[in-house]
Amino acid sequence: MSVLVAEGLRKRFGANEAVAGVSLAVEPGEMLALIGPNGAGKSTCFNMLGGQLRPDEGAVRLGGQDVTGMAPRHLAHLGVGRTFQITASFASMTVRENVQTALLAQKRQAWRFWQAADAQHVGLAEGLLARVGMASQAERPAGVLAYGDLKRLELAMALAGDPVLLLMDEPTAGMAPAERAALMALVRGIARDQGVAVLFTEHDMDVVFGQADRVLVLDRGRLIAQGTPEAVRADPRVRAVYLGTAA
Amino acid sequence: MDLIFLQLLTGLAGASTLFLVAAGLTVIFGVTRVVNFSHGSLYMLGAFIAWSLLSRLPREPDYFVLGVLGAAVATAVIGAVLEVVLLRRIYRAPELLQLLATFGVVLVVQDVALWVWGPVDLSLPRPRWLRGAVEIAGLRFPFYDLVLIVVGPAVLGGLLLLFHRTRWGLLVRAATQDRDMVAALGVDQRVLFTSVFALGAGLAGLGGALALPQGSANLNMDLSVIAEAFVVVVVGGMGSLGGAFLAALLIGVLQAFGIALVPKITLVLVFLVMAAVLVVRPHGLLGKPQAMARGEVEALAPIRPAGPALQVLGLVALLAAILAPFVAGPYLLSVLTEAAVAVLFAASLHVMMGPGGMASFGHAAWFGVGAYAAAFAAKGLGAGMAVGLLLAPFAAGALALLVGAFVVRMSGVYLAMLTLAFAQIAWAVAFQWVEVTGGDNGVLGVWPDGWAADKPTMYWLALLLCVGGALVLRRALFAPFGFALRATRDSALRAEAIGLDAHRLRLAAFVLAGAGAGLSGAVFAYAKGSVFPTYMAIPHSVDALVTVLLGGVQTMAGPVVGAVTFTVLQSWLLMGDFWRIKLGLLIIALVLAFPTGIAGAASAVWDRWRGRAA
Amino acid sequence: MPVSRRTLLAAGAATVAAPGLLRAQSTSAPIRIGEINSYTAIPAFTLPYRMGWQLAVEQVNAAGGVLGRKLEVISHDDAGKPQDAVRLAGALLDETKVDVLAGGFLSNVGLAMSDVAKQRKRLFVASEPLTDALVWEQGHRYCYRLRPSTYMQVAMMVDDAVKLGAKRWVTVSPNYEYGQSLVKWFKLLMQQRQPGIEFVAEQWPALGRIDAGATVAALAQARPDAIFNGTFGPDLTNFVRQGNTRGLFEKRGVVSVLTGEPEYLEPLGDETPEGWIVTGWPVESVTDASNAGFIAAYRAKFGEMPKMGSVVGHATITAIAAGIAKSGSVDTEAMADGFKGAKFPTPFGEAYWRAQDNQGTLGTYVGRTAVKGGKGVMVDWRYADGASAMPTDEEVRKLRPV
């Protein structure tokens, strides 16, 4: 059964229909890439799937359960991990504390008023950081991290909840090409090993075609093509609107 | 019908006056983001300067106009000096710090004005034309009020032209939207800010000068207008001139009709309006959500638990505090008792302001509720001190839960102003519900039980409850709750995405802050033996803000250092003359020297020293 | 500028110089009066008040002091906050070791200090606070109050108010205890004296923030025959100006408390409405020996005319001095009893501490307002002795529980 199913999602901002009827499904262990030019509506799709935006129309189902319009914090507890196009982390905490906070939140231990938080889940947090290659930076303040490291931190925080689904909006933006491939290879490994479904957007076509199992192409709010990387790469419509080469 | 028309005109005149006061404030805020507490002082200076000019000029209308404009220009110059000498140096600091600096200016101006113009209210003899009335629907309406009705919209029109038809105005509006872009355009931001501040100050001076013929220039003008000016600005939407005008109209007209229908509403009317508007429109009538303000990013410096050295220092200080009664005289002991109370009062505000990211302008409300709860336990229930001390945090916390539901949805200055509105409503209830609260005469005889009646015991009790309470709060801030709370402040988006309920966490912080302040209020009530509405009045809320900012928002030791420093300073200065100018200058000096607060500066020095040693 | 910079500075310097660290209580050591008032919050009244008590201290000491000891006043500013007054009262009792506490302008500050006095069993002489509670509901043996209370101020004016023969009254008074209590007494006393009288509207402007236009319009709407006013200071100036222009006071009787006091009359200037019935002090036209002597001495020392505050400040000291002299000691219990009935000179003539409720019988002047030479003055005035404006002993017994 698909981990995530979206049907006929629509979102309007004033007169602008940012997403105009998108349906998709992600399978366990699958790496699904959502690509499209800037302004195509990718982030809006992510925000509807992740609960940040409520769709005007359409439905979202997670493991068969209708979660349309459900708040992000509830989705988080249902196993949806997220990274954002513009990174969002806790600048006043160290890298390790960021992950510890995510662990505390996911384990529903945030409402504890007495024991010292930085002694909780230390090993787990360090393990997660090691997985994303951030172990050496654990004690640095998150506020001073380089952009690429912030992306890694976000991934570690998303993984803290043992997600069944990862929603990653431009997870490698701001990274060097070599780093990008490495990070996405890591994500791919996680998807395979743990059966996590991954939906991601990416501008680097090498990464997309190298790591994705399947690709969806979005243009002006509509899906115009989908299929294996090879099939999509060959699709003339895709080449026209997205890759910029005339058919 | 005619009467209604006349009341409407009266309301319009009132609205014009309000708008003139608020216009400068909103202009200054829009561009520089400075919450200028000294705006009322500039207004007062405008009135005094106008008096000095006009009482020397011939009494013809053209000279009147000249004198009023002269006062406005003089106030603008004062504003420019203020900006260059003081505010310019702290634009990089967290924005609330400027509020603190301008509060210092308020104190200084009060003593300077007393010095220059003397204590007696100065009224301008009105020439015949200023006294005149026009007959409207068979009733007399002051000619000067008609003038004001015209001046308000005229000033609005002039400002709109200035902002929309000149290059300077274009730059100012650009700076309002994106200050970095203006810098990128190669415009000297400093000149822009100085000129905007001067314009705002000039408008305040104009307002004061125009108010002069209606009454007198007096030393209470500053504080009597500042709260209402803020209300108008916030109701209108901060930075929005049109909004301020609409808000002034709304309030002016409601006031004119309101006091005819419910005469006793005078104390709270404007705050009721503000609370109602903000609950429905969290950014005022025409305001937009604020972009993240300058300084907030710096405010997110990491918070570290105390290192071993600091812990030792803290223990030594605590030990000294515990042993104090063996050496301190009764007066010093009562100052120390107040300092202990101030520690919890400030620590509780710090919970919401620091890790919670919610500054409050009305924190005294919870202090007052706690104090009245204690008074009620003592006098109404005839119960012992334990009951009062237990009741207080619950009463304050419960009320904070109710109010917080509205407040925590908001952010920034709007949030702060909504807390102010609720605090003023609470204050007015205490002030006016004479049968229960004793009105402004307060509740007397709230003395501690016999066993705690002597000064040292009461002091130890205050120390136990207040410093203990502050330590409990501190513990919660380093517990998962505190991390989760800071998470919601640092990034609400991320906090929600990892499964945190930002709204409930903020609400919990608000309730915790309220309960802590309530307990401190109850201890204060027993230590002083009496409870008054002044406990929840604006100046007391300002005290809390000053304390936290002085100590440093972003350190856990900040509120403690601030509370002790401020209490001791204030009680010491109050014993001498001209304490306002001394305290004001001291606050300004501290702000300039330690923009991150005393504890913040100390920890920076400590880090550097250790860095060198290592 | 009625109070010059120089006098302010002199007054300030004197208070700075006053606190000594002497703890010895030998018989030659001065008698210490710890004084607290709202110097920064209410400067228009309290700065002349300070000059008044400074003059009195000088005069008492020049005449040999009290019980052979000099008087010394240690003065502090309460910033208008009762909680600060409480702390300062503690400082004065514990650190400065004063013999008597005195002062207060605001009623709540007075009550707070009185409560400290009660708790600590030390004497407190309230100078200005007008609330009735100070000597009645909250009264106790350690608290004395000098000035005529709100009840007395109203009682002094009721005769003249009744003579107006007005049927429809409106009231305007600041929205706090002082203003509320004025209106309460005025209504009560008028209804006793003039049955059938109606109060058709009331206005309660916030202190210092009157919306004068709307207030005047609302009062005019009620079409009253007469007006009772309790506003003072900046509020009064605004109210009078709007009222004058809108014709509110024309052909209407007005009874107005405190308006005849120089500090409040002066800002009204040539717009002082004529014929209002007011309490105050006709400083320009009093000629009797004690008034004239006081005014002359004051002008000689400070170079300006005294205000009502000056009189209160002066009388506070002479009243305390007389009380101590009669008690023969500065022992609190001796003074708490000894003050009762003690006679003291004031600029308005002799007064005494009424034994039953510790209220001073210092009176005030009742008269009509007028304009002379572009200034507001009081005419047709008479001195209303405090002793004759108090309720009977029997009534007081009901009002004062202790």
Ligand SMILES: Nc1ncnc2c1ncn2[C@@H]1O[C@H](COP(=O)(O)OP(=O)(O)O)[C@@H](O)[C@H]1O
């Ligand atoms: N909050 C918003 N309000 C108004 N318009 C928006 C908002 N978010 C996105 N849009 C618009 O929706 C369209 C799609 O944006 P987005 O989903 O961010 O695209 P992508 O992520 O593919 O670059 C764009 O035209 C964008 O301007």
Ligand SMILES: [Mg+2]
């Ligand atoms: Mg995007």
